[in-house]
Amino acid sequence: MSRKHQERSRRPRRRRASTPRRQAVIVRARPASLPWVRLVIATCQVDYVGRLTAHLPPAKRLILVKADGSVSIHNDDRAYKPLNWMSPPCTLVEEPATESEPARWTVTGKDGGQLVITIEEIFHDSTHDLGVDPGLQKDGVEAHLQELLAEHPSVLGEGWTLVRREYPTAIGPVDLLLRDANGAAVAVEVKRRGEIDGVEQLTRYLELLNRDPLLAPVRGVFAAQEIKPQARVLANDRGIECVTLDYDALRGIPRDEMTLF
Amino acid sequence: MSRKHQERSRRPRRRRASTPRRQAVIVRARPASLPWVRLVIATCQVDYVGRLTAHLPPAKRLILVKADGSVSIHNDDRAYKPLNWMSPPCTLVEEPATESEPARWTVTGKDGGQLVITIEEIFHDSTHDLGVDPGLQKDGVEAHLQELLAEHPSVLGEGWTLVRREYPTAIGPVDLLLRDANGAAVAVEVKRRGEIDGVEQLTRYLELLNRDPLLAPVRGVFAAQEIKPQARVLANDRGIECVTLDYDALRGIPRDEMTLF
DNA sequence: CTCTGAATCTCGTGT
DNA sequence: ACACGAGGTTCAGAG
Numbered sequence: 001m002s003r004k005h006q007e008r009s010r011r012p013r014r015r016r017a018s019t020p021r022r023q024a025v026i027v028r029a030r031p032a033s034l035p036w037v038r039l040v041i042a043t044c045q046v047d048y049v050g051r052l053t054a055h056l057p058p059a060k061r062l063i064l065v066k067a068d069g070s071v072s073i074h075n076d077d078r079a080y081k082p083l084n085w086m087s088p089p090c091t092l093v094e095e096p097a098t099e100s101e102p103a104r105w106t107v108t109g110k111d112g113g114q115l116v117i118t119i120e121e122i123f124h125d126s127t128h129d130l131g132v133d134p135g136l137q138k139d140g141v142e143a144h145l146q147e148l149l150a151e152h153p154s155v156l157g158e159g160w161t162l163v164r165r166e167y168p169t170a171i172g173p174v175d176l177l178l179r180d181a182n183g184a185a186v187a188v189e190v191k192r193r194g195e196i197d198g199v200e201q202l203t204r205y206l207e208l209l210n211r212d213p214l215l216a217p218v219r220g221v222f223a224a225q226e227i228k229p230q231a232r233v234l235a236n237d238r239g240i241e242c243v244t245l246d247y248d249a250l251r252g253i254p255r256d257e258m259t260l261f
Numbered sequence: 262m263s264r265k266h267q268e269r270s271r272r273p274r275r276r277r278a279s280t281p282r283r284q285a286v287i288v289r290a291r292p293a294s295l296p297w298v299r300l301v302i303a304t305c306q307v308d309y310v311g312r313l314t315a316h317l318p319p320a321k322r323l324i325l326v327k328a329d330g331s332v333s334i335h336n337d338d339r340a341y342k343p344l345n346w347m348s349p350p351c352t353l354v355e356e357p358a359t360e361s362e363p364a365r366w367t368v369t370g371k372d373g374g375q376l377v378i379t380i381e382e383i384f385h386d387s388t389h390d391l392g393v394d395p396g397l398q399k400d401g402v403e404a405h406l407q408e409l410l411a412e413h414p415s416v417l418g419e420g421w422t423l424v425r426r427e428y429p430t431a432i433g434p435v436d437l438l439l440r441d442a443n444g445a446a447v448a449v450e451v452k453r454r455g456e457i458d459g460v461e462q463l464t465r466y467l468e469l470l471n472r473d474p475l476l477a478p479v480r481g482v483f484a485a486q487e488i489k490p491q492a493r494v495l496a497n498d499r500g501i502e503c504v505t506l507d508y509d510a511l512r513g514i515p516r517d518e519m520t521l522f
Numbered sequence: 523c524t525c526t527g528a529a530t531c532t533c534g535t536g537t
Numbered sequence: 538a539c540a541c542g543a544g545g546t547t548c549a550g551a552g
Contacts, residue, residue, distance in 0.1 A: 035336060035337035037323050041391075048530075052529095054530080055398045056397055057396075062298050062391070064335070064341075066338060068338040072341040074298065074327070075296065076328035076391050076394070077296070078331070078548085079331050079333070079346060079348035079547065079548090080331065080343050080547085084397065085530080087340040087530080088338075109530095123389065124389060128323070129321070133322070133338075134317075134318040135317075136344050139314040140314050141543080141544080193544095197461065228525080309545075312544095313544095313545055315545080339532080342533075342546090346545085348545085402530090433526080452528090453528080454529095456541085462527095489540070491540080
């Protein structure tokens with residue numbers, strides 16, 4: 001079912017004076033019509049020049065070429081991040097080995113960055129059609145937490161009610177704007193993991209909201225599934241309340257009564 | 262040179278009442294002694310339950326299994342990030358297909374998260390030894406910028422001199438502490454790309470440093486190869502100077518004279 | 523070990 | 538196209 005790698009095009013390459021040259025093979029210039037991956041196991045050296053400079057000494061590795069033009073070089077460890085890569089869109093030019101030089105692949109990115117792969121020995125090379133992917137469905141990210149809190153504002157405080165989600169300000173929307181039992185405004189920043197920059201964000205919003213005489217004084221609540229100690233310290237220092245959330249529990253409880261009427 | 266996949270161990274699995282059961286094969290429980298990768302092209306469905314919940318409908322994809330125990334599922338696009346994955350350390354249990362059920366791989370992570378891969382058809386399956394990787398050498402990241410600025414403080418201001426790199430404070434080290442031509446202290450935050458959180462970081466340092474009567478008043482400089490407009494606005498608003506850096510130019514100029522004497 | 527911050531981050535979304 | 542924020546971020550280094 002897997003098919004052998006097919007060369008897409010072939011063109012002569014300008015001969016440099018007094019240098020034995022090889023023919024170059026452009027493997028991909030634009031996304032192909034059909035999804036495919038090419039798998040190569042080879043002893044290779046890699047040199048990247050682009051946003052930074054990086055060098056990989058020769059070793060046996062996996063080279064993964066995708067239909068979108070991306071190339072990545074993996075060894076056996078790291079979760080999924082390659083040792084080296086080139087993001088699409090990019091062009092791969094293959095130069096076969098000659099008597100004097102090893103094979104060389106040059107991957108050129110849109111921004112001019114280059115990944116040069118010098119291939120000493122190939123152990124495996126196969127290309128596989130994949131078909132279109134239906135895509136990933138996710139559940140349980142920050143947006144869901146925000147939704148759930150909007151449905152259950154009383155989780156944050158007895159008698160609190162929702163004014164609106166994504167309450168707009170000049171510097172961006174506040175995740176939730178509530179009213180507490182006394183009618184005072186409460187700005188809520190929702191995070192999956194609460195860190196310092198989230199507290200900073202909420203601080204900026206509070207500063208702005210408190211300039212609005214119709215809202216001031218505005219309380220701040222930092223709500224997250226997990227709050228880092230430094231973030232908690234900073235929040236407390238600024239009079240911001242911290243609430244840790246239980247996603248499963250939130251999902252389980254019935255919608256606040258008041259939204260039913 | 263590539264060898265066929267070798268099963269590492271085999272154990273009987275407890276039979277559930279009135280359910281036809283299959284034998285399970287534990288592929289990896291711990292890092293193997295030799296680096297290798299396993300490449301599988303298969304029609305598969307993937308369900309992840311862990312820090313979030315995710316589902317991939319059946320389609321033909323690449324499954325990449327590494328020696329460190331990680332498993333990742335790729336389709337033909339995205340730079341290098343898999344559609345779904347499990348980070349090491351984790352355990353892969355293979356259950357072969359039976360008459361009534363398709364093959365199923367269950368990957369269990371350290372935190373209890375699970376990735377369940379239901380395999381309908383396998384088109385390719387090979388395992389390859391890789392050998393130990395010598396590792397990646399990088400050049401041109403933030404640390405280098407900081408080094409270069411430490412060597413060339415006059416790039417930031419005429420007559421400025423270095424007090425020290427990584428100047429310690431209660432909330433962490435300031436990238437650079439300098440003295441300007443008048444002997445006033447200057448705190449410098451160095452970034453490759455300057456964004457709002459970098460300005461916030463520097464602001465916190467300045468607040469702290471300015472409490473020190475030996476240093477106050479301390480000027481702030483935000484130095485980066487690229488500064489986002491919003492970050493620049495915020496910095497200006499707080500009296501922090503912005504400097505954009507040219508890495509190549511910095512690398513080219515000779516070390517500041519004063520460090521030569 | 524945990525925690526912190528950088529990253530060739532990647533990837534989505536909104537303007 | 539660019540800017541901004543989230544991420545199952547990943548990754549490396551320091552305490």
